[in-house]
Amino acid sequence: MTTNTVRPVPLPESALPDGCLPWDAEQARRWIAALAPRWVPVRAGTPAVAVLVLAAGVLVSGLALFAGLRGWVAACLALQILWVAVRPEAVRLSAPVLLGVVLLGWAGPPRAWGAAVVVALAVLWVAAMLRLVARGRQRAVAAAAAGGVTGALPDGGAPIRRGTFLAWAGLVPLVVGAVLVVTAGDRSPADDRGFAPALGWYVVGLGVTLLLSAALGRRRAASLRRGPVPVLRVLVRENADLDTEVYAADDLEAVRPLFVVATSEIDDEDGDGEDGDDDEGDDDELDDPEIQEILDRLDAGEPGPVREAVLYGLPCDGAEILLVSAPVEAEDDAPVEPVVERSTGPVRPLSEGAARRRLAGEKRAVADEERRRAAVEDLAGRLRGQEAVEVRRWRAGWPDWLSVALGALWVWVLFADESGLWRYVLGGALGIGVALLVPRQLAWRVTADRAGLWFNGLRGPRQMAWDDLRIVRSKGHELKIDSRRSAFGEWSVDTLRWRWLERRAGLVHPYDRLAREITAMWRDPALRPTGLTDERRRGRPLWPLAVLVALGWTALLLWA
Template identity: 30%
Template sequence: MSNSPIPLPQTAVPAGAAGWQSYDAARWRALRPAAWAHPGWSLAALAGTVAVAIATTPAAADVCTEAAPCDADWVGAGVMTLLLAQMLWIWRVPGWAAATLPVLALASLWEEDAPFAADAAVAVAALAACVACLHRLDVARRQQALALEAAGPARHPLPARAMGVRRGRVQGVAGAVLLAAAACAAVAGLAGVAAQDAHAERATRLGATVTGWGTESLRVDLPDGGRRTVYAAFPEDYPKGSVVGVLVDGSWARLVAEPYDAMGWQLLGLAAAVPGGCLLGVALTGRRRAAELRRGPVPVLRVLARDGADDLRTYVYAADDTEGRAPVLACALWPAREVGAEADPDADDSDVELPEPTGRPLREALLYGAPGAGGEIVLVSGDADEPGGVLVECTHAPVAPAPLPFVPEPGGWRETSWGAGWIERLVGLALAVIGVGMAQPLVGGSASWDDVTSAVVGCGMLAVAARQLNWRVTADASGVSICGGWRVRRVPWDALAAVRPPSAEHGVTFLVRTADGTERVTLTQLYGPRVLVDRLRTRPAALRAVDALEAMRTDPALRPGEETPAGVPAGPVLVAFVVLVFALLVVLP
């Protein structure tokens, strides 16, 4: 790798700009939220406790009676909207989540339908999530403090080209439109309730006999011999021949137990308010942080930068890391010269995977601002396309710490086998159960074409489950064993041409030299859902395997000294189990 980064013209370097040295950069990179503060735990706790609260709510609470009519539950709809918005804010806008989670905790305690213990569990989960968000925000502030310490007392204004960039315009407009749609839905629902209540105040209450059922409706005979069709959410709850209370106002009529149903408007408002609130939160937070960056002189750090090889991210390195071995942070940048005052680079791709950057030249750069997780920076670097030129870039997605670098242990690599973790096995088990359920109709008597289609899809899910349950890559003295869902592939070290990290289309790819050329052996989806890869505190096993195997391939001294048993494919075992289950379904009555 080149030791001569693309130079930055000295005229672009402000006086007193300090270099971000490897020691200070390592302290910044090592300062990460604790494992318990990972947003996945908060989301799991909230979702689990809410599910328990719903499951333990007495059935009588959902029954409409004439003594307790089913009025439109606007408070419940608001709490549910806030809860679903929290699922997004906890992940993307922890500041908003920390401010509103206590409100959700109080609302859950105020709710009376579910048992108090279940409501209290929801409140505890909400407060725990609030503490986790505050911890993540505190870590970001401490990262900024470390950057300020490394930058020293000097402060400098942003380059003029960076002052015209405006963050959050597209997302803010989209969020505002969605929230306006949600408000319109709420107004329409309230107007419908008010109109129905006005009819109810003028109406006469009569006892009517149920004569038939329709789709969400009842046919009733009135005492004067007239017949009406009235709305009923569950008509089967009213037996034929029974007498029900009906309110009649001219041509208008409804059941006493079932006032106007605003559920449709409430669902529409919820569907618009949740993404609208998330978009608006992301937009306002990014806009506020960008405005703070442009408010006055900011600290400047001399660093090195390099574009990612397989993504649209730029990776920042310490100023003395001329080999580009340990990236400090990753950020999505937009050239300020192409933005202008009227454009808005808001294509938010913070969920894009961050593979290890390789193969792109390093550039000398200046980092304007105090970087912290979720923050905003401006990067000024040497322009690779124009010798002597300067490239000014602004973030259009929050800054993220780069993956921690992995180095081999002295005398070899400690980890020599990598396989499915408990999350992947749970996913594989779920896919297997679903696949068996989809194929089960073929075991019965006659099967329709829909059953055949379902069975084909189920078999595909079983194939994916076989890989997820027990994939394994093992390195030993003579080569690499690649255990997929159905067979074990043995690749000698001499035949292993390269090991490539996961990209947008594939999983870990092994390039194997054969007599006919080079063959690709790809294990896909080894690292779980892509949206979780960047948020996991520990690097997924598949990505650790890439680091280790590529190092072992190029340096024989790092290879293990003994042979290691390969994994066992789960596919044949899974097929035998499915056949046994289907056989029992046929034999047993």
């Protein structure tokens, strides 16, 4: 659990609008109580949205292959699951339309599937409407907490950039999906069935989702400028994901966040970036103590300091806001300049259940970190009692090979029964990624000598000196080793893991073992190998394996 026992960084009095009231715990509880019922999904963060996108893609496959639905109908039905979490405004209109399509028999499913689809659409529509109604309640509660005090946005008339990136990003899946639909088969796109056209329509739907999000975000950001908006005093801090957490003004220990929102400083948005891409300059930035402190905090998953702030706008699920907050750090002899940040994403409220899960997750993270440190200390003690070695090596093992095998099986299921131009267009694009990623997954190698670490790669081995190491971490499915020098870049591999099974069986994953051993040698130079590796033992280039993988993929694509 991460709590703050230090007084929040104060905000200058000059940055406080006249009569601005604090958003206290009592008003905050009313705002939380105004959320939709517990079973209704609230707005999810980026990792959860990524999972929903994959889950909806799997549902598209099932509906197209086993339910006999037309491709566009299967895609629209699967998109409802994504939209109810991120775009309930769309479900309010799309669910009734799809319900009519199903009831009129235009979708073409068997009766059993038709009944299930009708029930699912009704439930999703109710959930979306409950979320939209709850937004009005939350705005009303926030307006009451503000007590009628308003203020003009202190953004200096900076241009609105909200939605620009999403709009351009949405065009990509829109075009790709349209190409997939057109090349999926010989029949009319609206009447085609099967996995290929359904996937194409689904990708089109993802593009529409991004474009709709861009339009709504930009419109809501612009609405803040139409006149003075309600203001509230709050506390904020930056979490490990670089998002801003907002707390009640009297929650000095930052125990219960009210909502999370992605923000960016207006000065950063308007920067010209005149420094260029000078690697040496980047390295100097990484050597800066303040930058290094921030990077170390992010690597450790620790939040930033709690700061006083003023919130402009009425916060609710999906809203856009602006924050004027105290800086994270300020020079002792310099006047404190408030930081103006505006939302680059929607407000994401935390329900009571989400807050409890968050607190439990923080406790687990603290316990895991303590166990990791104890394991590193224990390993260091055992290494001190062993005879020194010249070189240490770690390489890919059964978890990596199993991940590749399962991925290959999944791809085979996708392409086994497909034909036509769609098979070769999408298959060729996937093949490029497979040829670049699979060789490292199958044959990665890390070699340690007294000078540092050697990593094999497509073009050959690279070295990272011990003094340049910044982080060695095995977290989730990823093993990550990063350097303080930007010219090197991070090295990482991923694999399938079942941590609950590892804990129950008392197993130590190879990634965890590698991270502990390298961390022990990094912290204590006496534990490092005593020799230097020659070129043969640093690892061979992986490009020949990449060529073999590409040839094998091409053969499967053409003749399988």
